[in-house]
Amino acid sequence: MTRLFNDPDDFAEEAAAGLALASARWVRPVSGGVVRSTRGPEPTVAVVIGGGSGHYPTFAGLVGPGLAHGAAMGNLFASPSAHQVHSVATAANEGRGVLLSYGNYAGDVLHFTQAQERMRAAGIDCRTVTVTDDISSAPRSEIEKRRGIAGDLVVFKIAGAASEAGADLDEVERLARRANDRTRSLGVAFSGCTLPGADEPLFTVPEGRMAVGLGIHGEPGIDEVDVPSAEGLADLLVSSLLDEIPDGASLDGARVVPILNGLGGVKYEELYVVYASVHRLLEQAGVTIVSPEVGEFCTSFDMAGASLTLLWLDDELERLWLAPSDTPAFRRGSIEGRVEVGVTESAEEQRVVGEATAPSREAAATVTRSFRAIAEMLDAEADELGRIDRIAGDGDHGIGMHRGSRAAADAAQRAADRGAGARTVLQWAADAWSDAGGGTSGAIWGEMLVALGDSLGDDRAVDAGTVADGVLRMKDAVMSFGKAQRGDKTMVDAIVPFADRLAQRVQAGDRLLDAWTDAAEEATRAAEATASMTARLGRARSHGDRSLGTPDPGAVSFALVTRTVLDILKGDH
Amino acid sequence: MTRLFNDPDDFAEEAAAGLALASARWVRPVSGGVVRSTRGPEPTVAVVIGGGSGHYPTFAGLVGPGLAHGAAMGNLFASPSAHQVHSVATAANEGRGVLLSYGNYAGDVLHFTQAQERMRAAGIDCRTVTVTDDISSAPRSEIEKRRGIAGDLVVFKIAGAASEAGADLDEVERLARRANDRTRSLGVAFSGCTLPGADEPLFTVPEGRMAVGLGIHGEPGIDEVDVPSAEGLADLLVSSLLDEIPDGASLDGARVVPILNGLGGVKYEELYVVYASVHRLLEQAGVTIVSPEVGEFCTSFDMAGASLTLLWLDDELERLWLAPSDTPAFRRGSIEGRVEVGVTESAEEQRVVGEATAPSREAAATVTRSFRAIAEMLDAEADELGRIDRIAGDGDHGIGMHRGSRAAADAAQRAADRGAGARTVLQWAADAWSDAGGGTSGAIWGEMLVALGDSLGDDRAVDAGTVADGVLRMKDAVMSFGKAQRGDKTMVDAIVPFADRLAQRVQAGDRLLDAWTDAAEEATRAAEATASMTARLGRARSHGDRSLGTPDPGAVSFALVTRTVLDILKGDH
Incomplete structure (x- = not known):
């Protein structure tokens, strides 16, 4: 709806005044509309367009060198009067005749035709090309009854470019008509x-x-x-x-x-x-x-x-369509002397997959399966994560995690298909998650996966020790990246107890599956416990205590990921 | 709301693809965003901008000669990843260093800073100027915490223009910072x-x-x-x-x-x-x-x-702000060699009021009072006329008649104040009604008033005969203008019986007041009778029989005008 106006009765007039003030480089106000504020070295055929207000940049936004010479501006969705069209056409006339062009509506035809008669009566050569581009408004057999919509721009531009090139009125008229025909x-x-001040929409x-x-x-x-x-x-x-x-x-x-x-x-x-x-x-x-x-x-x-x-x-129309123009809303061709640059292949296509040992490729397969399971889980959980995030944040955590994990799963698969080891698979997944997930969570997951990959390598078997070490590195990456501490109600509150518990159990000699089971439970409890915290840091200023009672979505999604990986580990076992 | 998408998850990516296809003159797609598709004669400092999608033309719409060299494009309202920024910056780099510039949001700062570190690690000189123009986002004492909004355009344009002018990285950085500071x-x-696919607005x-x-x-x-x-x-x-x-x-x-x-x-x-x-x-x-x-x-x-x-x-910033640029959405300076044209006085100021006799000036006073009364009446009736018009038409008849009559009353007063006779007053009023009323009814009333004025003249007293003759001319003007016949459910259905009855009674020797009283009653009956007609002509195709039972608003408003004039005639009597 239209919200900004003063007296609705004055809306079109005030909009026209504002446009003239803002666009003085191109147009100046005259009675009934605007004409160009500048003149070229030689007089040209004047292309005068117009119609009701409410269609900007049509019409006044299309006045300037290389396009129209003047625009008659009617009230909202109402034709300008014959008097207004005549006034604008008179001001726009440079002595080489006037072409009137406008959308084919009954009111406009009445007024522009009257204005044309007045111009002709005063001895000025004046022609008309109406725009009839809308194929829905009449059948092809009654093509002259069709109304004009966005095709206005084409006909005006072609006529204006022909005029700018020095064509006479016969030629400008011929080309405008050709443009409309095509x-x-x-x-x-x-x-x-x-409309401004109206209670109901014009239609529904x-x-x-x-x-x-x-x-x-x-x-x-x-x-x-x-x-x-x-x-x-x-x-x-x-x-x-x-x-x-x-x-x-x-x-x-x-x-x-x-x-x-x-x-x-x-x-x-x-x-x-x-x-x-x-x-x-x-x-x-x-x-x-x-x-x-x-x-x-x-x-x-x-x-x-x-x-x-x-x-x-056709050749003529193409040359005119591409010719320079300079108006409030349609400009072309301002900087010359450029050469086109070729297209390079995508970054991923250029990427070389390094050597990997068989045990590392085996680990890479587990990682790839894990990503697929994580992506499926996050697809199912995206709405709930979004809901939690909307309470204290901007609500995009669920969709970001879903997008990121899906892209990571695809990238991991592509890397694995090319024989990559665990580290490379994690690197590809990291970049994809970061690209597709976006935002802070995308970046953090990208960093975490790179850190994990550095520990797993491409050249060795993965055991409980390398995994626990990798998870500690993930924890360090999160903490150094986001600068958050425990108690800030972030993912840190889940990853710290998870990583520490996992390392502790592995050091104590537990199998990876048992250690992970315990650590995942710890992460889940810790994520739930964030519900009793109040968000601090950046979010505090804007959202105050609204988040109290709701767990942190980053902590929750981290815990969910640990449980999904647990299912994969159990399956492998 | 956002209605047009395929899979909402793919929205930002598909929009980026469409943008690159539509804007190949300026940009080409690279991993993570777009860079310029052309290169100038000399290498320049690369200005790399970026941020979340959903803010077009910020960011990708601002890439091209004289503005940015590349834009990293994140997901919807989400920062591009460090990997994406790095990819775009690498592709944009022309060997003279890279300036990163973007709105100051936490996610963007994280990712762009990481990308900057990667660029520097590769030996590429890379700097950053964040945009902090939004005064509402932090107090002046914490100005560096403010976020960037539309000031993005200013900082990017100044940096891009400085680069285009051949400045080195120190200079481009200095000027971008100065632009942000100011x-x-x-x-x-x-x-x-x-957002695409979302159920609720982002905020209300x-x-x-x-x-x-x-x-x-x-x-x-x-x-x-x-x-x-x-x-x-x-x-x-x-x-x-x-x-x-x-x-x-x-x-x-x-x-x-x-x-x-x-x-x-x-x-x-x-x-x-x-x-x-x-x-x-x-x-x-x-x-x-x-x-x-x-x-x-x-x-x-x-x-x-x-x-x-x-x-x-300041002088430097002004030169850079006005320098040419050529991007999908921000272009400047395409046609040179223009000179400014002076402002002419308005058409009305130029208008000469001809001589008028005292009796004609007296008649002009009656005409002017009538216009004032008609404008007041139509102000009161505008809503009801609009309501009737909405049933079969576009609902603007009431507002058009109100605007037209108000402008006519003002113009009549100005002409009368300058000593004009009846004809001139009616001519000024006619142009004003036509200009301000717009649409077909504005044009028809303009023609009617001119026709009436031709009969009344500026040089004689007005009597019953000249008025009746003038009204017949008004009738002819309406019928030749709109090509409507009686029974078409238009104003013609009211003006024909009115004009004919008035002429008949005046010819029979009645006083003007009596003849007008009778004719106005006839017009009112005739206007009411249009309720039993079905709209034909142009409106029929679109609205069918919906108008049955509702009188024609043009006929009704004409009848109302005759009754208002009757009150004036009675008062004068």
């Missing part, structure tokens, strides 16, 4: 925006459902389906757009610009997840992808939705 | 984001409340207040930041870069409304504003919130 979009929405989509083809002002869609996976959405968008290749284009040898546009509430990371599938699907279809764009280009406030636009290039 | 931020939040803020100083991962704020107006928020942010001017800077002669940052769910138009007040408040404080930025620079998925950053420039 541009197709389809959008989806999950929820509508609420049932929870868990997705409207297909819904317009940027909430105009009805053509279908409603369950919210798909990111890949499912990419498939829907790509297949629908490939079903309608524009006249004059073909899949054979096609060069296409994909524009994945967020409507406001779907954020960049989500768009990139979807884009990964879009890219793959387009390549699978045989298309060559040129200079893709992923971001917010035509929004509807904070409406949750996304659209995909495909521009089917 | 940067201060404060943020607010209205609601938290929900009670409805109608705003958390002050809340961190970008939901770290606790320092205060909670009612959601203020846009101006109130600007005041809070600016006054808090002006309370803590950095050492070495002062208000006297200050040159400051404001960065108004949206966290994800607060959109561009809202940010611009807030920015208008930020700009004014900073200027009032005596600050010279340089190259402001308004947009999304450091997000937290779709968290609804905003932050203001102030960079207190």
